[in-house]
Amino acid sequence: MPELRKDPILGRWVIIAKERAARPTDFRSGTVHPSGGFCPFCAGNEDKTPPEIMAYRKDGSAANGPGWRVRIVPNKFPALRVEGGLDKSGMGMYDTMNGVGAHEVIIECPDHHLSPVALTDENVEEVIWVYRERLTDLKKDSRLAYGLVFKNVGAIAGASLEHTHSQLIATPVVPNLVQREMRGARDYFAFRGRCLFCDMVQQELMTESRITHETEEFLSFCPFAGRFPFETWILPRKHASHFEALSRAQAKDLAVHLKNMLRKLETALEDPPYNFIIHTTPWNEPEIEEYHWHIEIIPRLTKVAGFEWGTGFYINPIPPETAAEFMRQVDS
Amino acid sequence: MPELRKDPILGRWVIIAKERAARPTDFRSGTVHPSGGFCPFCAGNEDKTPPEIMAYRKDGSAANGPGWRVRIVPNKFPALRVEGGLDKSGMGMYDTMNGVGAHEVIIECPDHHLSPVALTDENVEEVIWVYRERLTDLKKDSRLAYGLVFKNVGAIAGASLEHTHSQLIATPVVPNLVQREMRGARDYFAFRGRCLFCDMVQQELMTESRITHETEEFLSFCPFAGRFPFETWILPRKHASHFEALSRAQAKDLAVHLKNMLRKLETALEDPPYNFIIHTTPWNEPEIEEYHWHIEIIPRLTKVAGFEWGTGFYINPIPPETAAEFMRQVDS
Numbered sequence: 001m002p003e004l005r006k007d008p009i010l011g012r013w014v015i016i017a018k019e020r021a022a023r024p025t026d027f028r029s030g031t032v033h034p035s036g037g038f039c040p041f042c043a044g045n046e047d048k049t050p051p052e053i054m055a056y057r058k059d060g061s062a063a064n065g066p067g068w069r070v071r072i073v074p075n076k077f078p079a080l081r082v083e084g085g086l087d088k089s090g091m092g093m094y095d096t097m098n099g100v101g102a103h104e105v106i107i108e109c110p111d112h113h114l115s116p117v118a119l120t121d122e123n124v125e126e127v128i129w130v131y132r133e134r135l136t137d138l139k140k141d142s143r144l145a146y147g148l149v150f151k152n153v154g155a156i157a158g159a160s161l162e163h164t165h166s167q168l169i170a171t172p173v174v175p176n177l178v179q180r181e182m183r184g185a186r187d188y189f190a191f192r193g194r195c196l197f198c199d200m201v202q203q204e205l206m207t208e209s210r211i212t213h214e215t216e217e218f219l220s221f222c223p224f225a226g227r228f229p230f231e232t233w234i235l236p237r238k239h240a241s242h243f244e245a246l247s248r249a250q251a252k253d254l255a256v257h258l259k260n261m262l263r264k265l266e267t268a269l270e271d272p273p274y275n276f277i278i279h280t281t282p283w284n285e286p287e288i289e290e291y292h293w294h295i296e297i298i299p300r301l302t303k304v305a306g307f308e309w310g311t312g313f314y315i316n317p318i319p320p321e322t323a324a325e326f327m328r329q330v331d332s
Numbered sequence: 333m334p335e336l337r338k339d340p341i342l343g344r345w346v347i348i349a350k351e352r353a354a355r356p357t358d359f360r361s362g363t364v365h366p367s368g369g370f371c372p373f374c375a376g377n378e379d380k381t382p383p384e385i386m387a388y389r390k391d392g393s394a395a396n397g398p399g400w401r402v403r404i405v406p407n408k409f410p411a412l413r414v415e416g417g418l419d420k421s422g423m424g425m426y427d428t429m430n431g432v433g434a435h436e437v438i439i440e441c442p443d444h445h446l447s448p449v450a451l452t453d454e455n456v457e458e459v460i461w462v463y464r465e466r467l468t469d470l471k472k473d474s475r476l477a478y479g480l481v482f483k484n485v486g487a488i489a490g491a492s493l494e495h496t497h498s499q500l501i502a503t504p505v506v507p508n509l510v511q512r513e514m515r516g517a518r519d520y521f522a523f524r525g526r527c528l529f530c531d532m533v534q535q536e537l538m539t540e541s542r543i544t545h546e547t548e549e550f551l552s553f554c555p556f557a558g559r560f561p562f563e564t565w566i567l568p569r570k571h572a573s574h575f576e577a578l579s580r581a582q583a584k585d586l587a588v589h590l591k592n593m594l595r596k597l598e599t600a601l602e603d604p605p606y607n608f609i610i611h612t613t614p615w616n617e618p619e620i621e622e623y624h625w626h627i628e629i630i631p632r633l634t635k636v637a638g639f640e641w642g643t644g645f646y647i648n649p650i651p652p653e654t655a656a657e658f659m660r661q662v663d664s
Contacts, residue, residue: 003651005557008528009516014557015647079639079647092535094556150638158637169639177644184341196340203424224426225337225346277642298641305490306482307411307501309630310609312509315347315411319335 001081002099004172012176015079015099041163043110049073053104054133056126070126071107072134078103079169086143086172102138102147102170106130113164115153115271117263125255127166131278132251134168135244139283144170146178146282149243154273157300166276174282181279182291189290197292198239209321212328213261217253220261222320222327228302229318230269230327232261234295243280243293258295264330265299272299333413334431336504344508347411347431373495375442381405385436386465388458402458403439404466410435411501418475418504434470434479434502438462445496447485447603449595457587459498463610464583466500467576471615476502478510478614481575486605489632498608506614513611514623521622529624530571541653544660545593549585552593554652554659560634561650562601562659564593566627575612575625590627596662597631605632 003016040048043066051064053072061067080101088097108127109119116124135147151166152158174182188196204210204221212232213220220234234257236250246254265272280293308314335348372380375398383396385404393399412433420429440459441451448456467479483498484490506514520528536542536553544564545552552566566589568582578586597604612625640646 007555007557008520008532009513011516012557012559013645014559015645016651017647017649018651091556092539093531094535146643148639148642150642152637156635158635167638169643171643171645175643175645177642180644181341184343188340199425200340203426207424223339224423225339225344227344227346275638275641277638279642296641303488303490304636305484306499306607306609307480309607309628310480310482310509310611311478311501311503311507312512313345313347313503313507315349317349319348319350 001084002079004097004099006095008094010176013171013173017077017079017099039112039161039163041107041161041165042112043068046071049105049107050076054130056130066110068110069123070109070130072130073105073107075103075105075167080171097172100143100172102141102144102168104134104168106134106149106166106168108164108166112162114162115164115262115266117259117266119164119259121252121255121259124259125252128246128251128254128258129248131166131168132244132246135280138168138170139244141170143172145174145284146171147280148175149278151276153275154271154300157273157275159273174284178279178282182282182285185291195239195289195292197235197294201235201237210324212264212324213257215253215257215260217250218257220257222324224320226316226320226323227314228298228300229316230265230272230299230301230323231316231320232265232297232327234258234261234297235292236294239289239292241281241285241288241291241293243278245287261297264327265297267330268327269299269301272301274299333416334411336429336431338427340426342508345503345505349409349411349431371444371493371495373439373493373497374444375400378403381437381439382408386462388462398442400442401455402441402462404462405437405439407435407437407499412503429504432475432504434473434476434500436466436500438466438481438498438500440496440498444494446494447496447594447598449591449598451496451591453584453587453591456591457584460578460583460586460590461580463498463500464576464578467612470500470502471576473502475504477506477616478503479612480507481610483608485608486603486632489605489607491605506616510611510614514614514617517623527571527621527624529567529626533567533569542656544596544656545589547585547589547592549582550589552589554656556652558648558652558655559646560630560632561648562597562604562631562633562655563648563652564597564629564659566590566593566629567624568626571621571624573613573617573620573623573625575610577619593629596659597629599662600659601631601633606630607632 005014046064050073055068055071057068080099080103082102086097086100131149138147147170149168185196210221218234219237220232223233275298277296281291337346378396382405387400387403389400412431412435414434416430418429418432463481470479479502481500517528542553550566551569552564555565607630609628613623
């Protein structure tokens with residue numbers, strides 16, 4: 001069972017995932033992530049993953065065989081495990097608990113495509129819809145507090161397999177960063193009486209120079225204080241605190257929007273490594289006015305070095321206005 | 333002039349360093365950090381850096397020529413600049429100010445060594461002493477709030493030159509992360525009436541299993557909730573809030589301690605990329621009981637991916653106790 005440990009200074013949680021690496025020497029430089037030719041995510045290799053949690057599949061096709069369009073399986077090397085209780089305890093001055101949670105992999109398509117850009121609009125729509133289904137289901141487990149959907153593309157961004165896939169990790173505590181975002185958004189709401197993110201949508205529409213893409217339901221822009229070159233956020237135009245309240249019509253619009261936005265990034269930066277993260281409201285909160293779910297896409301082109309680790313400051317060598325102008329000029 | 337922009341959600345500052353990259357296309361994959369054979373930090377090439385701020389040099393040797401042992405120069409591509417006022421202003425709903433600050437490079441030795449481990453004890457002692465001198469000097473500038481000393485080793489950890497060097501960045505605001513550390517340490521002090529870090533020293537000495545190295549004045553250990561495999565912290569045994577209050581005797585002890593600790597890391601992990609960061613109290617604070625300066629060394633062996641960026645959680649596949657045991661067994 002993985003162990004959760006809390007840093008006593010910042011309240012930051014760390015997962016000590018003992019089962020992931022066998023020996024300290026596995027971390028000697030150059031020995032991580034060997035690549036092979038075989039793909040366990042391709043149709044026909046269903047027995048090479050743990051049994052599926054669910055799938056969208058052709059009527060009549062059997063679980064754990066071909067015939068699926070989108071398939072969800074438990075992560076083979078999970079950071080957190082679904083079994084057992086939290087068993088919070090102290091170790092001297094430190095706090096610890098069991099690594100209870102969920103760690104699922106969303107295999108986005110049966111063929112060996114490397115990017116959602118290569119998929120049909122309908123396929124991407126089903127991927128987005130399955131995020132919603134899994135979050136809605138996991139939310140019912142009272143031991144869990146937050147669900148994070150994310151995607152790592154490229155080895156530098158932390159991907160170990162290239163077949164396009166996303167991940168969902170549900171945690172037993174509201175993560176530190178999410179708590180800080182909630183606090184910041186609530187402070188703004190207390191001061192202005194308006195949602196910070198709704199104000200950002202208005203501000204970006206008025207300023208125009210940071211906008212990268214627009215559809216009926218969503219707005220993409222390079223955020224004013226973006227940490228990374230070409231960092232891009234996608235916000236629903238209408239206020240909504242929880243991603244899982246998404247309507248099917250919004251999922252359809254988001255599929256097209258996301259594909260276009262990723263195509264622009266891939267074209268402009270020639271297939272960059274990137275992370276894609278859905279930020280949403282914790283599960284113990286009802287629909288609220290203060291927080292607004294959104295997607296953050298961070299291309300991983302610059303290195304995070306000592307200055308960033310020591311301060312939480314970031315150095316972005318491309319003004320967001322310049323990055324946005326560049327992306328607007330790319331065909332999507 | 334670089335521009336500082338504040339993220340309205342987290343209060344996180346970003347430096348938009350327009351002068352660092354010329355065109356968006358510079359960030360296309362694979363075009364960053366070309367390496368060359370020439371080293372501007374080696375003795376004899378003093379005219380290839382900006383003029384020196386100070387140096388420890390042979391009596392009678394002229395500035396910006398050979399004869400130095402440790403040499404401090406302004407960064408050629410500074411993240412922040414010393415000239416001008418802050419000029420805080422609003423841009424719609426967002427906050428911005430001028431990128432005023434200092435960005436200095438500490439060239440640790442005249443010969444082309446790649447690591448402090450290769451230097452004499454006296455050389456490393458002078459490097460530590462010059463950190464103290466530069467921090468003490470910059471602290472007098474009332475526009476500046478915090479000074480960070482750090483070191484990036486290896487391309488993955490953000491280094492662009494291999495000749496062993498450290499950097500000092502002084503910022504006009506207390507960085508977000510430092511504010512959060514101060515808050516956490518103050519909360520602990522309010523609750524317990526003792527310094528959190530002094531308690532950690534006691535706890536680690538009692539537990540023993542996470543200790544990696546001990547000298548008269550300093551203790552090294554793998555922190556209980558370490559984020560990265562083989563993460564190591566060095567704490568002064570006696571309480572001290574500000575690094576720049578270091579005595580010469582402590583600098584001497586730290587030089588030997590640090591060299592031994594880095595040698596253990598280099599041997600155990602075969603020259604890993606790493607960052608080394610001095611955490612200290614902001615300049616507007618007097619000597620205080622609540623915060624305790626220390627060094628954090630983070631080997632960069634794992635990738636920071638979507639989960640970490642979305643939660644602030646970290647996944648560490650090596651228990652700190654296992655890493656510490658491994659390092660204790662390495663000769664230093």
